[in-house]
Amino acid sequence: MTLKEAIKENHDKAENHPFVKVLLSGEIPVPVYADLLYNQLFCYTILEEVAHEAGLLEGIEEICRSPKIEWDYIDLEQNGQIYQSTKDYAEYIQNLEKPKLMGHIYARHFGDLYGGQMIKKVVPGEATMYDFENRAELIKKVRERLSDDLGDEANRAMEFNIKLFDEIADAHNISAA
Numbered sequence: 783m784t785l786k787e788a789i790k791e792n793h794d795k796a797e798n799h800p801f802v803k804v805l806l807s808g809e810i811p812v813p814v815y816a817d818l819l820y821n822q823l824f825c826y827t828i829l830e831e832v833a834h835e836a837g838l839l840e841g842i843e844e845i846c847r848s849p850k851i852e853w854d855y856i857d858l859e860q861n862g863q864i865y866q867s868t869k870d871y872a873e874y875i876q877n878l879e880k881p882k883l884m885g886h887i888y889a890r891h892f893g894d895l896y897g898g899q900m901i902k903k904v905v906p907g908e909a910t911m912y913d914f915e916n917r918a919e920l921i922k923k924v925r926e927r928l929s930d931d932l933g934d935e936a937n938r939a940m941e942f943n944i945k946l947f948d949e950i951a952d953a954h955n956i957s958a959a
Contacts, residue, residue, distance in 0.1 A: 785888055788933025792940035800958045801947040808904035812858055814954045815906050819855040820862025821946055822911075826851055828872045829886055836880035838887070842923050845891050850911040857907045863953070867945035874942070878935070885935025888928055889943070895921055 796802060804810050805818070827848040833839050839846065855862065875886065894912055902912035914920055951957065 783933060784930055785885075785928060785933055785936055788930070789889065789936045789940055792937050792944065796940060796944050796947065799944065799947045799951070800956050801951040803958075804956050805901065806904060810905060811954070812906045813860050814950065814956070816855060816858045816860030817862045817865075817950050817953070818946075819851055819858065819911075821865055821868040821950075823848060823851045823855055824864060824868050825871050825875075825942075826890065828875050829883065829890065832875055832878075832880075833883045833887060836883060838880065838883055838927070842920065842927070844915055844920055845887065845924060847891065847894060847911050850913065854907050854909060854911050865946055865949040865953075867942055867949055870945075871942045874938075882932065882935040884927055884929075885932035885937075886939040887924065888932060889936040889939035891924065892921075895924075 804814070826846075830839065830846045830848050834843075834846075875883070878886075895914060895917060898912035902909035
């Protein structure tokens with residue numbers, strides 16, 4: 783089973799989440815998007831730091847999103863809050879076997895490389911986190927480091943994202959329409 787096939791169920795669940803529907807609507811309130819960015823900043827920073835320390839990002843450093851997420855968050859001039867799923871994710875990543883981190887890079891960063899291209903058109907602010915230099919080449923380089931046995935970890939990353947979507951939706955009274 784390919785990685786894409788392995789995460790299809792969770793991908794579909796995330797894509798159809800009420801929070802994601804608001805995100806893609808072009809009408810997401812700035813404070814809600816700021817909450818997402820603040821939590822993404824925390825998650826991406828820890829993932830990228832641990833992956834960098836493990837040598838997994840050598841030659842693909844441009845995949846790193848945390849500096850751009852930080853810029854986007856600051857640009858919104860809002861105060862976000864950290865959710866429990868973000869704290870749980872940070873703890874999980876710090877204790878994960880290093881090769882498995884690529885499953886999380888796949889789930890998060892490929893989401894930005896692909897779906898992020900649509901998201902950046904409809905969210906508040908500059909959305910620089912979705913800007914990539916030579917996107918096609920970067921996709922190729924990252925794909926060379928992936929293997930189908932990363933499906934469990936890619937799904938785990940998706941589950942953490944879905945939990946974050948649940949928490950943001952609850953905090954901001956977002957429900958299925």
